[in-house]
Amino acid sequence: MISIPQYLDFTSNKKTKEISLFFLDLLERKNKRLFLHSQQVANYASSIAAKLGLSPTEIGTIKNAALLHDIGHLSVPNVILAKNPYLTTKEMAVYKRHCIAGYSMLENMADFNNVIDIIKSHHEKWDGSGYPDRLKGVNIPLGARIIAVANHYDRNINPCTQQWQKTHQEAIKELLDGAGTDFDPQVVKAFIEAIVPGKVSLKAKDAPKATKKRSAKSAAPKKEKK
Numbered sequence: 001m002i003s004i005p006q007y008l009d010f011t012s013n014k015k016t017k018e019i020s021l022f023f024l025d026l027l028e029r030k031n032k033r034l035f036l037h038s039q040q041v042a043n044y045a046s047s048i049a050a051k052l053g054l055s056p057t058e059i060g061t062i063k064n065a066a067l068l069h070d071i072g073h074l075s076v077p078n079v080i081l082a083k084n085p086y087l088t089t090k091e092m093a094v095y096k097r098h099c100i101a102g103y104s105m106l107e108n109m110a111d112f113n114n115v116i117d118i119i120k121s122h123h124e125k126w127d128g129s130g131y132p133d134r135l136k137g138v139n140i141p142l143g144a145r146i147i148a149v150a151n152h153y154d155r156n157i158n159p160c161t162q163q164w165q166k167t168h169q170e171a172i173k174e175l176l177d178g179a180g181t182d183f184d185p186q187v188v189k190a191f192i193e194a195i196v197p198g199k200v201s202l203k204a205k206d207a208p209k210a211t212k213k214r215s216a217k218s219a220a221p222k223k224e225k226k
Helices: 014-030 032-051 056-068 071-075 078-083 089-096 098-106 116-120 142-157 168-178 185-195
Strands: none
Touching (some): 014 056, 014 071, 032 056, 032 185, 056 116, 056 142, 098 116, 116 142
């Protein structure tokens, strides 16, 4: 596992911290592996956000969303979690509902308004083939695009996830292959630069132009470039 800076301290207020720790405690009691995975995804997501030049507030928002991105799994039976990714069509339908479940657990809490859309959208894909809303491109909240990359990488290399175990090089290749289809190319580039400085090789057609700082959530849908 790659060693990167740790960003696990909450930057939110005391009440938000207590609620977040409550959900994380439930997640740890249900599935220790998911709890450890969430912490590592938060570390990766924070590093990506910092590399993209986001503000400390935005980094904190994305970090908190990453820590809580899988709390919807509290509603998924353990037998399904244990079988993932080898699920039947019916089981996969149940599994996919965890994004909306996580959103629903926090939607009536004003202190979490800045993270619920990120949690709901972390399985959306850049080309619009993800779930639950089939959002596409910059219509996906930036925080969700960041977590998608961090989540995919960690699930491939982290032994605690018990999924396809791959080398760091194989996981990086998957991210590069998915840039522009599954993942935001700029986020993939930032992630690789954050953990392997100077070794990014996105294809020319996928390499994004420099942009100004962006917020953790897209303020409004934008037209995409073809």
